[in-house]
Amino acid sequence: MGGMSTPSRLDHLRVRHLRLLDLISQHGSLTAAAECLGISQPTTTKLLQELERVLRCTLVDRSTRGGLLTDSGRRALERVRPAMHAIDLIPDMVSAAPEHPMVRIGILRLAGISMAPDLVHQLRTHGHMPRLYLHEDAVANLMDQLFDGEIDCIIGRLDPNYHGQPVDTLDITQLGNDPYEIACAPGNPLSRKRSVPLSALVGAPWAVAPRGTYTRQAFDMAFMSQGIPAPIPVIESPSFHASFAVMSRNTDFLTIAPMSSVRYYADLGKVRPIRLSTPFPPDRMVFVTRHDLLTIPAVRDIKNSLIELTRTVPVPAR
Numbered sequence: 001m002g003g004m005s006t007p008s009r010l011d012h013l014r015v016r017h018l019r020l021l022d023l024i025s026q027h028g029s030l031t032a033a034a035e036c037l038g039i040s041q042p043t044t045t046k047l048l049q050e051l052e053r054v055l056r057c058t059l060v061d062r063s064t065r066g067g068l069l070t071d072s073g074r075r076a077l078e079r080v081r082p083a084m085h086a087i088d089l090i091p092d093m094v095s096a097a098p099e100h101p102m103v104r105i106g107i108l109r110l111a112g113i114s115m116a117p118d119l120v121h122q123l124r125t126h127g128h129m130p131r132l133y134l135h136e137d138a139v140a141n142l143m144d145q146l147f148d149g150e151i152d153c154i155i156g157r158l159d160p161n162y163h164g165q166p167v168d169t170l171d172i173t174q175l176g177n178d179p180y181e182i183a184c185a186p187g188n189p190l191s192r193k194r195s196v197p198l199s200a201l202v203g204a205p206w207a208v209a210p211r212g213t214y215t216r217q218a219f220d221m222a223f224m225s226q227g228i229p230a231p232i233p234v235i236e237s238p239s240f241h242a243s244f245a246v247m248s249r250n251t252d253f254l255t256i257a258p259m260s261s262v263r264y265y266a267d268l269g270k271v272r273p274i275r276l277s278t279p280f281p282p283d284r285m286v287f288v289t290r291h292d293l294l295t296i297p298a299v300r301d302i303k304n305s306l307i308e309l310t311r312t313v314p315v316p317a318r
Helices: 015-027 030-037 041-056 071-095 112-125 141-150 214-224 242-250 260-266 291-295 297-310
Strands: 062-063 066-069 100-107 131-136 153-156 170-177 180-184 207-208 254-258 285-289
Touching: 015 030, 015 041, 015 071, 041 285, 066 071, 071 141, 071 180, 100 112, 100 141, 100 297, 112 153, 112 254, 112 260, 141 285, 153 170, 153 297, 170 297, 180 214, 180 242, 180 260, 207 214, 207 242, 214 254, 214 297, 242 254, 254 260, 285 291, 291 297
Parallel strands: 100 131, 100 153, 207 254
Antiparallel strands: 062 066, 153 285, 170 285, 180 254
16 A cells, blocks of 8 residues: 555554653652552563663663663653643543634733733634633743643743753744833822933832742843842732732832733723833743644634734833
8 A cells, every 4th residue: 555654663652651751750760650650660661671772772870779861861851741741631632622622821920911811802703712721930931831841832021041942943923012111009209200210219119020030030130231239129929910919008119010011000090100211121022832833723823813913902102
């Protein structure tokens, strides 16, 4: 029969071969991996030997203390994890109606309020609404989760200091400009000034995201770029909702958030933006997914909807 492909040596692998590598990485022990899989130690050793024979390299350094992945083992695991996460999702996917697939979106805590509502409206308008799982986290964590197959795409920002997996396997689409702004309570005198230098805000009490977040990085760099030591926040919280709530009862507090979020709460009368004499630089939102995940129609629909929104929904004027 024409068109038949030649069997690959990978065809000899089963799901538990792949899961074994992940379990050894987690527990550092073949014995513990065997217990998780519910098989004997000799069977575990045989599975590992079969996996190493197929991949033609040593994956685990075995000793009396357990087992550690070699460099080859770690590289193999980078490819195995997305496959395992995809396999784990199969029961959910096949039990759901085929016209309602699940897409797992990683989203910044500060982005959900500005982009998620319009995205859902756009998808429903075009009849492309999938089931969505929205997972909030910091930029670097979301990137790691995308590479590991725990999420399907990201709506957020790119962290220039990310040192995880190489990004050449990613599809990155620029969305709208959403720079950061300083916000204060409506009763704060700073909200009525036409122009405020950043140096005038050093002594104020601040509620800011913790170190390691993109928002804190933007906050620190804004001051340092002007030769000013960044203030030490009185309150550190990843939630801008909490920071805005603090300001509602403590009008001298200041915080930083994306312009879209500040303007959303300003329209509700909760906060006011401070007009800086030197505004924050442009900062574009992005949609990020892996190239291979664009084969999923629902992921493509989300990307296309966001592109359309970028063209039709401008960021509020400064």
